[in-house]
Amino acid sequence: MHQIRNVSNERSRPIRPRAPWWALATADALLASGCAAPPTPLPPISFTVDPSVVPSVAELPGFEDGVPRPLAAVANDDGSVADFVADEIWLTTDDAGELSAFLARWNGEVLATFVPGDYDLTGLSTGYLVRVDTAGADLDRLSDDLRALDATATGAHRVSSADGLDLLAVASREAAAGTDVGINWVGGGAQLRSRTTAEAPTGVGSAGGAYDQNAFTWASHSLLGAQEIGVGEAWRALDIAGRLGNRVKVAILDMGFQPDADTPTGWLAISNAPPLAPTGTSNALSCGSGNPCPWHGANVASAAMAVPNNGFGAAGPAGPVADAILVFTLYDFFTSITALGEARLLGARIANMSYSAPVPWYLAWSVLPFEAATFGFRLSGMLLFAAAGNDDRDVDAVGCTFGVCFERTWITPCENAGVICVGALAGGSSARASYSNYGAKQVDIFGPGTLWVGPDPDAPANQARAISGTSFASPFVAGVAALVWAADPSMSATTVENVLMSTAHPNGDPRVGRHVNAFGAVRQVLGNVPPEVTINGGGDVPFNLMAQLHADVVDVEDSFPCCTVVWSSNVDGQLGTGTGIVHLFTTMGSRVVTARATDSGGAVTEASVVVNVINVAPNVTLHAPTEAAVVFRTAVVQLRGSATDRNEPDETLACANLTWTSSVGSDPFPIVGCEVSATFTSNGARVLTLTGTDSLGASDAESVSITVVDPPPNLPPNVQVTSPQTGSSPPVHLPITLSGTANDPEGATPLTYQWTTKLGSNAPIVVGNAPSIEWTPNETYSFNQEGTYTVQVRLNVTDPGGNVGTD
Template sequence: MVAALIAALLSVPATAEAAPSPVAGEITTLKNELGRLIETQRQGPAPMDDQVATGMKENTEKAESQIASEPCQAADSLLAFARAGREQVRVLRDTIDGGGWNSDQLAQLTSTRTWLDRLGRQAGALRARIFTEIKSCEGPIDVYVDPVRAQPKGDSLPDDRPLASLTDSDGTSTDFVADELVVSTSEPSVLDAIVARYDGKVLNKVEQGDTMHYQVRIETKLAQPERLSDDLKAIDPDKTQAESVAVSSTAGLELLAAAASATSEKATVGVNWVGTSDDIPNSNTPEASSGPSGFSASGYDRNSYTWQYLNEGGPQDIGVTSAWTVLDSVGKLDNKIKAAVLDRGFDITADHPASSTVTSSVPGVSPSYQFSWEPRWHGTTVTDSMAAVPGNFIGTAGTAATVVRPTGVWTTGDMFYTMAAISQALAGGNKIINMSFSAAVPWYLAWSVLPFDGYTAFVRAVNDVLLFSSAGNDGKDVDATTGFIVKWEKAWHTPCENSGVTCVGGLAKNSLNRHADSNYGHEHVDIFAPYTVLAGPDPDNPSTSTARAKHGTSYATPYTAGVAALIWAANPGQSMDTVEDVLMRNRRPSPDSKIKNKVITALSAVQDALPATIKIDAPTNGSVLSPHSPTQFRASLWTDGHPLPATITWRRNGTVIGTGLQFQSAVPAGTHAITATAVFADGASTADVVTVSSVDHVPVVKVSGPRSTTSTPTFDKSELIPFHGTSQDDLGPLPESAMKWYLDNSTTPFATGHNPTINTGAAVGNHTVTLKGCDTAGQCGQETIPIVIQADGSNKPPVARVTNPANGTLLWVNGNDTTGWYHEITLNGTVTDPEGAPVTVKWFDNGVEIADTLQPTVRLRGGCGPYNHTLVLQARDNAGIVRQDQVTVTVSLVC
């Protein structure tokens, strides 16, 4: 199993042979940055070994010279560089751990280690780009830690199991549990050996005949990641294609190493991969933060994917949550089904869909009205069982909230107003009607139910609608008979036993057996669903953070109605008869003789209903693309039993642009209809279409310095002025040569680049400076600022320059404290005075003074999304003349 998974990772198709210039340019940048690092480290407490430094430089120089004509050798040189860099990171780590350093030395060593680690990751990413943008190559599979290139969709699963992610050369990412192996064996000794080797613990097991599948948590530090490349090659020696795989964490790398090592030794070992999903992310739908125990495997878990009355694999194994995921994977969650709940005590809560409505079938009676002898807000909590929104951190999760549009219709529950409510629901276009109430009419008055029975029979026969009713909570057989020689039913349980109505009984909590209080019947109770569910807020219990248990066939019924809505959403073209047939033929057996083969299932029913379907996953409908970079085209395919192979063809405005479930292609500027069509071996076909636009954006150009919020920046006539600007275009910043600075209305620039320091040559007086940046398509962005030029004074002003960080730098969060996230950095600058007089310095962050030394270590606040910081280095000479330099940086955290 693992061998197949890893073999899939190794299959990277060949791409174009010509080397794009950006790769060559970035290799040169890597080489130059290595040179700066070596010189910086040489001046510190632990210089790099000369032989190592020479070897690393030679690797970058080789890659630089090889990339155009020998890209595979360039990839090998980058790998040699990366591996040497990782070894030096280890050396520096050991050096730091050895101790004996003062604070400045420790800061320098730590900074160098971080710098070197980043260069190694850049080399790995460049190697990956060679394989996708230039050429497939023979060579080793290199797996390394890069938390930027590989990012799991969450830190952990709901039960606190850590997640890791890997990203291969073509950008395909997959999440997995970072400390678990799946060991499959029929021999206990094989399991025992792996458990002992990695100090493991068996968490769970699944039986498959003679084979057992074990979930094993391991101590990943006992793995040997340095062997991973060789172990991967040993698993499948016939596949020699090179790969560059980024893993999000050290633990994830170690986990992969453990799995590959065990697999290469002929044990059957798996990685615990975690599937994704775009509208139900990570199979994790957080609901209320607190609730009663017993609904998840242990305690209360706010993730409804763990709730045993909803999930797949639990004691009831109904698979509602898995049905959501299947529908999401083929884009069926957009198929909305209208459903009516006939009840009393309605309130639209924060846990109900935005499309929810309530009305009354009785004129002048508010939908919120409720009888004093009934449970309060019954209609509200009944609606929860079918329609409570999953994944919103509130309340509970209904079986069909992903597809249903609910309407609450107030009714007294008598036959007439129930018929009126049904009629009102039909007029509103509802395809499903839920009635969580019943009355047992004794046999001698059974004839009095015939009008209601005739009405429900008619509604069911004439309208494309399904009617559901609760069986009742008396623990009785609704089909029980009386009489002597001739037998007849003791009572008519209405509407449960009405013609055209599907009657629902209740399963005991976490069981396939009947709940003791649920009615049953071999003829008229058609299906059984969970009797105990969770409910969210109502006006008497307004807390959105608490879920409460509710019991009764009142809740089993909307649960079942919700599953019917899922089946209908799977194929909206189905008739009511087909939906009912799918629901009934997918029922499963129970050991309870009063239930027999009547246990509801959701997953198999939805899979049964789904037609052959292709869904375009990327790009999404309405996406705005860039014509400057390739777009990822990706689709999901549901075969519905049609024979493979399937030919998948992609068209843009009718023109073929690619084949297969995944490929990349540039999209020219304009609006385009993207169609994916799958044709199966038996001739059946299915298609999906999205509309996208490709836009060549005008560059955004900003002057970040010199600026002032209090006065116009003023400079002496002969003074060198530090100018700073930023630019952003479709592919990132504009090149230096595209950034030009103009004085007043001149058409001739006085400077080029993002950060020139120059004398403008301007006369004394007021002036404007304009920064203009243009892309290759001739689209330009610009910004203008004022400056003042004054005559030179007898005392020349001091000179201040910020040298670290560079203007426009993106800094990732690297720590947090009680006040939040931050990036800790040592600022640096130069300050001089032409007369040699003493100069005082101050640093400001967004106008707030943060330091008064030249090289302070500061914490720049950040968090989810970008946090912008304007950093100003101010110098004041002994004559009181002030000059400053400023840069703008961004601190960000990936959330």
């Protein structure tokens, strides 16, 4: 709305056209009339692009079209930051024509549709999530649009990007024009629950697909795709069930450790080969066929338990639950036995050995001590995992000598008693990796053989790197075992192993048999997890006005939107059903509002908030007379005022609740009403006060000081505009009745009438010369831009002596 200066006894008439310019519009506000200058306006709201304002993640995963959804962030002047999607607007309408016009204006594409009836919601319109082209955003109008939407919009604010600022301008423009739109904000809530993590910014290579910073999308972690392992969903299930706080000690027996930001906090490293240091000492051996692998231990630890969602490196299955024990050990069997003993003493429940040796049959007896040790550690309650090896061989294969057939090679520790031997799947596939050993009897389970791992001293950049081998499939499956144990720490090692094997995916590749199913294993242990309920709302809500309450409900077993939600209050009884309700509170005071969610399996969760129903006092505005006005004794003086009240359905306090008083006791007060008249019989200064009081006794008041002086010999006519009313919102393209009354104190006739209108800083225009006329606004003014306008209408009446009265 364009603010203009008022003149004595004028009344402002707001007119706001909707695009196109000839369409009807309503006004949001009215300027006070009078000869005094208006209050100093608030500084305009402003925005700057500040790259230091960074959203929590760069983008969200795309919809079915796969197009990423970029995020932007806005920082308030108090330092708080909120994320939103930089090219999406939420449009609410049941008018197909309005939707089409909106899409045409912004080259829009509907990404998703919310039909309230599908969720048993009533009283809401259809919502459309629209991707918009913000190239046409008008930044020059952003400040005015926000001020039109909120008269108190002010302050300096920062936006993370130019695209984000353009989106704010588009949304504000539409809202100011009367379109029901919203910005698609992105709360901050728990990342594992929202199926979003942020790992290293970039990745090198391919691990069953191109790198994505969100681990939930990785071929090894996703519930979708060929492998269907569901590590991300297992994390989410544990999070919702409140089990991520359960810690499981996981030992990695290897060489070449270098802990970093991806190693779980509180890691412990020991050396089983003194004087070699447990960390920072590279691998003393190669990894098959002379291939160097100086930081093999670091890569194995990353595959098992790299910490997710820290913007660094990769994300191993056990990352959220593992307490890491890094045991630097040589690959000979004696030190391996003692390394297992050291891990056992430190409380390890899981140990991984990503190394192997093919012992010929004729020396098989030499493995028996090692086998006895592994079997003993297994009986002690540990789970031991080992890599099957990368020689593309059947570890169960037999050879015949002189007609006697037997297994010719013992792959140790893979084939040891008490060890779970792990083979490797090809990247992004359920088929066996071409290099992986296999064996129906001794290779117990397969895991993904191509994984993303984090940095090491030879590749220190914060990048995820694709790496392959059974050396990484084995710790991956060990990490899944840690998730299963976290779901129920009271389980025995045998129970955890049985869960891993019984829930594994059957595999069509005869050389694989089965491969790990993280989500299935965790779900089996958790059972039916009750839904999680978070209520958005609470605090103070206005009396006698519709209040919105919404609950975010997530469930492990049920897809979104899940669950039956019933709302109740300890004061008001049942309030409604559905994740979102609108309720009218008709009594004052505090109450506890509860949302009770029940999933398809009958599991129930409740969440409660305290709601305090308050009565907001009215807001009184005294329009006339103005401060320091001078009026004549015995002349009729027009008094005008109004009051808003949030607790009234139309947010307007009834005129019957407005009372005028004077500081001079002999004045003819009190007087009740919005537009009244008074005659003063004594000279001098006095204070007039307008008080608005609502039905619950809350009140507000505004006062002006005036001075009554002797009248001139010939008083001007008494004038009152009777139509339209102050604050009315007439259409711009239809005739408006302008009518008023006038009388001369001395009874002189004839009286001459003149109607004028004034838009903005333009000069007044005469539009009629009778007590009552019809006036069409757009025949006088060109409302060729969207926005809010204030038009002042004035009636001047002149008596035969040339004295002019005005209203």
